[in-house]
Structures are given as C-alpha cells and as structure tokens.
Amino acid sequence: MKSTVESNRKRSSIPIKSTTLNTSNNNNNTKLKSTATPTIKKQPLGIANNNIRKPTTTTNMLSSKRKSNEKEPTRSIRPRVDTGKSTFRRTSSTTTNKSGKTAKESNSPRPQQQAKKTQTRASWDLRGKISDMEETRHANESKIAGLSQVWRDLEDTVADKETKSREVSQRLVELQTMREVAESKHGEEIEKLKSHHMQQNRALEENNSTLFTKLTEMQNEDSTMKQRTQNASKRHILAQTENLALQETVSRTSASFLELEAELTSLRSSHEMTDRKISEHDQYIEELKQEVQITNADIKELETRLLGGEKMRRKLHNTIQELKGNIRVFCRVRPPLESEKLRDGNLAQIQYYGEDGEKLELTETLSSTLGKKTIKSHPFSFDKVFAPETTQEECFEEISQLVQSALDGYNVCIFAYGQTGSGKTYTMQGPSGPVLSSSMGMIPRAVQQIYDVTQKLNERGWKYTMEGQFLEIYNETLHDLLGDTSNYGKIKHDIRHEKHGKTIVTDMTTVILDSPAKVNMMLRKASHNRATGATNLNERSSRSHSVFMLRLTGINPTTKEHSSGVLNLIDLAGSERLALSGSTGDRLRETQAINKSLSCLGDVIHALANNKDGTGHVPFRNSKLTYLLQNSLGGNSKTLMFVNISPLSEHFNETICSLRFATKVNSCRIGTAKKLTPPSRSQKNAGT
Numbered sequence: 001m002k003s004t005v006e007s008n009r010k011r012s013s014i015p016i017k018s019t020t021l022n023t024s025n026n027n028n029n030t031k032l033k034s035t036a037t038p039t040i041k042k043q044p045l046g047i048a049n050n051n052i053r054k055p056t057t058t059t060n061m062l063s064s065k066r067k068s069n070e071k072e073p074t075r076s077i078r079p080r081v082d083t084g085k086s087t088f089r090r091t092s093s094t095t096t097n098k099s100g101k102t103a104k105e106s107n108s109p110r111p112q113q114q115a116k117k118t119q120t121r122a123s124w125d126l127r128g129k130i131s132d133m134e135e136t137r138h139a140n141e142s143k144i145a146g147l148s149q150v151w152r153d154l155e156d157t158v159a160d161k162e163t164k165s166r167e168v169s170q171r172l173v174e175l176q177t178m179r180e181v182a183e184s185k186h187g188e189e190i191e192k193l194k195s196h197h198m199q200q201n202r203a204l205e206e207n208n209s210t211l212f213t214k215l216t217e218m219q220n221e222d223s224t225m226k227q228r229t230q231n232a233s234k235r236h237i238l239a240q241t242e243n244l245a246l247q248e249t250v251s252r253t254s255a256s257f258l259e260l261e262a263e264l265t266s267l268r269s270s271h272e273m274t275d276r277k278i279s280e281h282d283q284y285i286e287e288l289k290q291e292v293q294i295t296n297a298d299i300k301e302l303e304t305r306l307l308g309g310e311k312m313r314r315k316l317h318n319t320i321q322e323l324k325g326n327i328r329v330f331c332r333v334r335p336p337l338e339s340e341k342l343r344d345g346n347l348a349q350i351q352y353y354g355e356d357g358e359k360l361e362l363t364e365t366l367s368s369t370l371g372k373k374t375i376k377s378h379p380f381s382f383d384k385v386f387a388p389e390t391t392q393e394e395c396f397e398e399i400s401q402l403v404q405s406a407l408d409g410y411n412v413c414i415f416a417y418g419q420t421g422s423g424k425t426y427t428m429q430g431p432s433g434p435v436l437s438s439s440m441g442m443i444p445r446a447v448q449q450i451y452d453v454t455q456k457l458n459e460r461g462w463k464y465t466m467e468g469q470f471l472e473i474y475n476e477t478l479h480d481l482l483g484d485t486s487n488y489g490k491i492k493h494d495i496r497h498e499k500h501g502k503t504i505v506t507d508m509t510t511v512i513l514d515s516p517a518k519v520n521m522m523l524r525k526a527s528h529n530r531a532t533g534a535t536n537l538n539e540r541s542s543r544s545h546s547v548f549m550l551r552l553t554g555i556n557p558t559t560k561e562h563s564s565g566v567l568n569l570i571d572l573a574g575s576e577r578l579a580l581s582g583s584t585g586d587r588l589r590e591t592q593a594i595n596k597s598l599s600c601l602g603d604v605i606h607a608l609a610n611n612k613d614g615t616g617h618v619p620f621r622n623s624k625l626t627y628l629l630q631n632s633l634g635g636n637s638k639t640l641m642f643v644n645i646s647p648l649s650e651h652f653n654e655t656i657c658s659l660r661f662a663t664k665v666n667s668c669r670i671g672t673a674k675k676l677t678p679p680s681r682s683q684k685n686a687g688t
C-alpha cells in the first residue's frame, strides 16, 4: 500500500512555476515547521493535496483517481485545506498571504511604484533603486512566510491522513485475509447451504404451488359455501315464513280441534241416541218388510187384475170411439184479431147452441131486387163446435181420446180444413213466434200426452218408441220438412204401403221423440224449412198441405202384447182456392193441385162411407194426400176433421163452403175401425 501511495505522489506532481519554493529563500528567510516526513517536503504540493482531497481505502479507487489526474496534467489545482484558519490558493498569478490579502493585491502598488520610481528615478540614483529592490524583497519575504505557514498546516494534515490511510490499508488487508480465510473455510458449507437452500426453495415452491392450488380450491369452495349459505339463508327465511304460517295454522287447527272435540263428544252422545233409534227402526223395518211382502203379493194380484183392466179399458175405449163414429168433425171459429175488431159490422152473425155445444147458425141479410130484406140462416151441426173463446186446452180435451187410440194401436188422422187465415196452423201447431204453454197447438199437446202416458205405461211393463216425420205436399210433390235445408225440394220422395198397414215415405228424416222438448225443436225446424221453401213462392203455407206423422210402437214383454199406431196431424192448404178462377201459370197449377187434393179427400171419404162391405173402389191414388193417408183413412182408422172458419162477414161465403164440405164429411159413417196388427218376425225378415 505504501509503495502505491508513494508512486502516486510522484506521478501526480504538478509543476508550479510562480509558487515553487525556492530552497535558498527558505533557508534564508523562512523556517518551515519540522516535518515527520522530510521527504514529503521535497514533493510538490499537488501530490499531498491530491491525497488529502481524495482519501480512499481501496487500491482500485486510488488507481482510478490517478488515471483521471493523468488525463488533466495541465489543469490548475486548487487544493483547499479546511484548517479553519486560512485558505491556500495557488494560481499562476494569485497567492494569499497571512493577513488574508492576496499576494497580487498586496504587491500590486509596489511594482507600480517601482515602475514609477524606475520611470522617475534617474539612472544615476542607485541608492533609490537599491531601496526599491529592498522593498520588493521585504514584500516577497512576508509572502513566503505566509506560504510557509500554509505549507506547514498542509503537511500536518497530510501526515494525519497518511497515518489514517495506513491504518485503513492495514485493516483492509486484515479484512481481506479474514475474508479469504472465511471464504475457504465456509465455501463448502455455503455451497451446501446454497444447494440445501435451493432444494428447500424448490420444495417451498412446490409446496407453494400445492398450497396455491389448495387455496384456489378453498376459494372456490368458499364461494360455493357462500352461495350455499345464501341459498340456505333464503331457504331459512322461507322456512321461517312457512313456519309462522304453519304455527298460525296449527293454532287455528288446535282451536278448531278443540271445537271438533266438543262437537265429537256431542255427536257421540247423539250417535248413541241414533243407535238406539236405529235399533228401534230396524225392528220397525222388519215389521214393515213383512207387511211389504204381504203388500207385494197383493200388488201382483192387483197387477194381474190391472192388465185385465187395461185390456178391458182399451176395448171399452174403442167401443166408445166407434159409437162416436170413426170420422168426426169439429168446427172451430177463430176469434177476430185486434185489427179486425175496429170495423163495425165486420163480424159475421154466428150463434152457438146445442146441448153439448155441437151446433152453430150463421145468418145473413139478403136484399131482393125489389129492395126487400130477408134474413137467411145457415144452421150446421157437428160433433163439436168451438166458439172463438175456446182455448187450445179445451180443444185438445176433445181429441185426446183419439191420441189415446193411436197409443192403443189405431191409425188416427186429424185434419185442419178451412180457408186461409181461418186458424188451421194455430190449431195444429200454435201461434207463430214464441209459444206459451197455454197456446200450444194440438201437435205438441198430443206428443206431451203420449209422452206422459207412455211413462205410466212403462210402469206397467210397456216400452214405447215415438218416431216423428214432418212432410209437405206442394203441387203434388212431397218435401221433407226435417231434412237438410239445402236439399229441400231436391230429393224425390215416394210413398209405399206395406202389408199390415204400414206406410213408408222414402228418404224422409225420422226423429226419435223421446222428450217433449224435441217436439218443439222439430216444429221450429219444420216451419224454418217451410219458410225457406216459401222464399220463391209467396204464402207457401197456405198453398201446401203439411203432414206430421207420429208412429207409436209399444211392446209389453210381460203380456207379449204389441201395439203400433200412427197419429197423423194434417194442416191442409187454404180451401178458398177451390173457388178461384182465372189463375194462370204457377198459380193455376197450384190452384188445380189444391183443388184436386181437397176434392179427392172429399171423394175418398165419401167412397169409404159408401163402401161398408169393403168391396168398392176408393180413389186413394187420385192425389198424393189421399194416397199417403190410405192406411189412416177408412176401415181401421179414426178420423177427425177440424173445420176452421173465420168470424169475419167478408169471409161469409168461404165459411159457408167450408161448413158444407165438413157437413158432407160428417155425414159419412166409415166402417168399424180395426187395430193394426204388427208383422210377425218371419214376415219382417222376409222384408214383406
């Protein structure tokens, strides 16, 4: 270390021209303080200063500094020694003396004065010149003295620093030695520790990654658990709410349970009472059972008698009907309508009389050509005359026995004959529009009666079926009034008479009338179809016959009896057309058809009346109507004709015509009616 420092000193020497100490001057004028290292005295100031300013502890640092100093050999160095007393600056032109003034400042007047003196002194003034030189020398000496003082301070400082530097170097060497020893001693151990440390580090890293994985899993688990906890808390809240509700229910139930318990107790006591009563009743029932057995035996005996009685009733009923005549005529006068009541003298003069109300007399006033007025009366007698105030119910009472005959297995025909507007449709069906039960016509009443009777007959072992057909005869053509509206008038229907008195119309709709409500539906549909057919032909209903055919079939499995009857309810076309003349085209054909069918009806009735032995010819085939009713007119049938008349005087002549036609019919006494015999099973199978 020492050698390095020394060499550095040598290499760092800086030439100082103006401030280089003159040894001769030193010896003569100034005495430098004694130095610990006299060799250093001879060294230039720059070396010492350099070491002082940059004290370093390592060789490297010193060498690097040296290099930097070598690079700037000409730079002026201003070593500053912080002694606390003075500052030494060395420049080419400036020095500092002891008093603090720079050498330049302190010496500057002298050269000027010297110059002045040189200038002013004469060449011969040698003394003066010597004195000037003396002054200069004094000034230099004082300057040197200041510098010497600075130099000494610096030397002290350098000595201190060098001492410290040596100590530091020595310590450094020791430390290096110690380090080398330690390194050699602990190197192996350190390596082991390092490898151990690395192993541990790896293990720790692995552990760390495992722990990280576990941490992630735990975090996931944690979030799952949090979610579960949230769900659980929600469920908990719900459960709490439910629990509260349940608690309420439980409290309510408990209350009601208590009530029920009380009720149960009372019920038990009443149950005991009921038990007692039941046992009493059981005893009573046993007694009753014995009575019932006795009664059943009585009932059986009575039923046997009743069946005999029913047979007797039918026989007697038929005898009565025969006595009344198998063709009967009822006359019905309709009441005037509200609009018809307003005019005076509008109504015809009609008197009603007879013990059973079976007669009426119409009177008219006739004027002769001479102006003489005579009153002419037209008396008529029928089986029954219904005055205008007669209700539908009263009318039906009279025909209900005929309906019963149909149930008993006879063919029954009920006609309504009369001019247009005389009340035929009202009598047969009821008023148009909504129908009250009081204004129901003969058809719904007949069905209602049949329904009621069959219900009672069911109890006596009879099973009845009611099949209804509704057809219209217009211009000698048959139409199905219960069929599809679109087919109306498109299908050709034929009439066929089977053996044993059954008449069939082909392709005709048949409705099973198992309730009275169905009859109303059927009537509505028929009038709707009739109205549809009437769109092209005005007032169709007045110009066609409508026929409602109700077939009644009854079987009594107990007595092996059969019953098959037909009830025909016919609303005839307006009879006044008979008198019309001058019609053309469709009207003429219509008039002819009506005329023909109604006159044929009269002819058939007349022929039947004159054909008591059944050998004569009856012209049934002359019209569709009579051919259709072939099995319902004559020997084995019962016929009733309503002759409906108008109360108006303006219809007087038509009324007289109708009453005369009815009288003609009424005068006929058709042969004894015979019951229809249903075909045997073998005949049915043969299709005959």
Ligand SMILES: Nc1ncnc2c1ncn2[C@@H]1O[C@H](COP(=O)(O)OP(=O)(O)OP(=O)(O)O)[C@@H](O)[C@H]1O
Pocket (backbone or CB within 6 Å): 333, 334, 335, 337, 388, 418, 419, 420, 421, 422, 423, 424, 425, 426, 427, 431, 432, 541, 542, 543, 573, 574, 644
């Ligand atoms: N007994 C009666 N009581 C009350 N009103 C009646 C009675 N008879 C008929 N009328 C009324 O008289 C009017 C004519 O009756 P209805 O239509 O039954 O005559 P009609 O003979 O059937 O006529 P058409 O031949 O044109 O069918 C109707 O308004 C009907 O309500």
